[in-house]
Amino acid sequence: MSRKTATIAAIAGLAFATTMFPGGQNAAALAQAASEQLTAPAPVEAPELVPEQIEFVAQEVVQPLPAPAPAPTPATPVQTEAGSLHELVGMIDTSSPMSQEMRCLAGAVYFEARGEALAGQLAVAQVIINRTEDGRFPRSYCGVVAQPGQFSFMRGRRMPAIREGSAAWERAVAVAHIADKGLWESEAGRAVFFHARYVKPGWSRSKTRLAQIDTHIFYR
Template identity: 55%
Template sequence: MSKQLRIASAISIAATFITTLFSAAGSGAAAQSPVPAQIGAALVPASEAPGASAITRNSADAIVPAVERVLPQPEVTEPASSADESATPLPADSLATLVEETAVPAQLTDELKCLAGAIYFEAKSETMAGQLAVGRVIVARSHSGRFPASYCGVVYQPSQFSFIRGHAMPNINTASRDWIEAVKMAVIAHTGAWKSPVEGAMFFHAARVSPSWGKTRMARIDNHIFYR
């Protein structure tokens, strides 16, 4: 082979080697080019990436840290009950003191009128303990399930109270001291602010009569004898 031919062959081999080398380098760069993280045309939200901090949006769509906000709470007060049936007397050291401190409701419901009326007609001439005992019997009956579930139902139940005539009470002098005391005693009996000496009694009768009752006698208070 001539010298010129050997030189030309060597140059051709060198050119081929250089071309191959540059082609390999270009393929590596293309394989390492970054590809956007997307699903279809939607980018994956940063909040869904592993380790991302939780975020939320306020009403203006501004991104704010997801911190539980403690808003000022309005003051909560218990609803007031009706004045005539919820005038709970203040604690007292005696029943007499309690009666003196008990306010007369501005208006009486029919229920309290019935309770006060029974106390008035049955025991207005008796001691405070006797009046309260009568009132608490009516309260106990209304809660027992064995009698009507209201004070008026108990008082007007047929053949129970002798002062009821024609399903009505006699007229009451509501300005009298006896009525005012009966109303106060009705409030005390209704609220249970003071227990009677025969608490839990369900029956009573006048001491002047002797019915053949097969009931447990509790005690006599003034002109009445009380039973369970």
């Protein structure tokens, strides 16, 4: 109802009350009520809520993707595609400086097996490596080589002088690198003991024989 319509209705009501009840408290009460209705503010109508129109995009929305991270450059693989151990030995760079540990490993190969075939030299190096992984022996190449009573070429804890310019030393260095990096599987496998085949030490009877390579027999 609008304010104008309410005013008219109030006036009509007041006139009717005055006519029907010309005197007394009832007429006064009715007159007061009509007056209050005339002066009361008109009710405020709630605004009409119109839903916001949804807009549809006619074209496909394409969200740009972040640029892919560059793929890591693969490390240069170690050249191991040799047809033989002899060929692989020829691929090894023996001119770079050696650590003390590698010198101990190559020195053991040189003194123990420099006159043998490469398979025999690799087997000796493999035994030294295997010992460093066995709790019964020292954890380093130099520790294994210098362990008392293990290698007859040692002078106490000192290694004899090496002819480092010789072909035998170059081969021993190459074999040591091959064994250290695991580039060629040795026939010695997991052996941790060996001796020359022309001797028969008492301890050999309690070990498991794994292989005989050139002049050495290898045990686990």
